[in-house]
Amino acid sequence: MPRPKSLTQSQVTDAALAVIDRDGLTALSMRAVAAELGMATMSLYRYVTGRDELESLVAERVLGSLDITPPPGEPWQEQVAALLVRLRAAVAAHPEALPLILTHRHDSPGAWRWAEAVLTVLHSAGFTGRQRLVGLRGLVSYLMGALQTDRLGPPSGAADAGEHPLLADIVRQAKDLSPDDEFRNGLDLLLRGLADHLA
Amino acid sequence: MPRPKSLTQSQVTDAALAVIDRDGLTALSMRAVAAELGMATMSLYRYVTGRDELESLVAERVLGSLDITPPPGEPWQEQVAALLVRLRAAVAAHPEALPLILTHRHDSPGAWRWAEAVLTVLHSAGFTGRQRLVGLRGLVSYLMGALQTDRLGPPSGAADAGEHPLLADIVRQAKDLSPDDEFRNGLDLLLRGLADHLA
DNA sequence: CCTCGTAGGAGTGCGCCGTACGCTGAACGA
């Protein structure tokens, strides 16, 4: 009987993500999202209980869109790697939203589905429950840390070479290694460690 | 000639860290720090250029207090592990300050000294420049991610067992594994991968 | 076709935040 809603929760979420991508996470405010939609600030509260829920929705938007079917016919290492690379890509598509995703990854259905997929691969590969625990946590920690590192960019080069020659060398070498390759190399370290455990 | 300062920058930093430890990072405000010191808000600006500098100082307080001498006579794995465990302990002593530390770790002299120490161990162990790059970045990413994971606590158990049996199993098993042991186990995965590279 | 209950958009205001600016008065050399 009454007037129909003119927006959906999904549209509000999109607007929030657009603000974050364009102006950064610090620019995210109810006022900014409302402006993005051409509405009054308080109108948003018809679709969302508050800022916290809006943040959850943004995180779930990113985490819930993952393809969690591991590439068939590959060894378990490649299947795990593919799942990690996909998650990394999805988050890296919205680098400014990273802190939100880190905060909400423990109450996101999308993140649960992804974790279950990784665990399924490890289970099929023959890892015990304890090994799966250590493996998943290690992989996820590495991924989250790597995303954070990428987002901050290089160490600003302020470390002077005289006092920290090896660190300066690292900064120099990092220029010739793409973030994607670097991530994959670090990931291989973990996968190698896991394979040793299996044997 | 004028009235002497009644505080030091260090005392202001301590007060900020006290506020963070007691009431959380969101409670950190210039007003709160001033109240902690029994001063008016604007008095703080005599010691600190603004909130940003205060945050840097807090991060440096944590990162700059690290013992960076690796335990002598141990194999390189144990030396690297010790450095990582120490950094983890220092940050975990102020869990609420973690986001600050993550943000400022690239412009912190204390963090540079620590990184140089890790690289020195890897260099002595015979790793090439490229291997040191991948190794350090992998180790640091894992550490940062693990700290983040610990801070968030367990996955809130909301993942229902029916849909995600393996994940539910992980949550159950995690209860019997202390965060310290879990960290060390994940770290061993990386160290094992590194050792393989060396051979 | 008219009427009217109600869903929902918009305005206002409160209590926080960081911080720019300007005043007051204490401490010390002359």
Place this chain on the structure above:
DNA sequence: TCGTTCAGCGTACGGCGCACTCCTACGAGG
């Protein structure tokens, strides 16, 4: 004693998240 300098602080401003209150206009019952 006086002058100078600067520590400490009061005020004010613009921005934030959010609670509350009005007013609009939609669409079903008669």
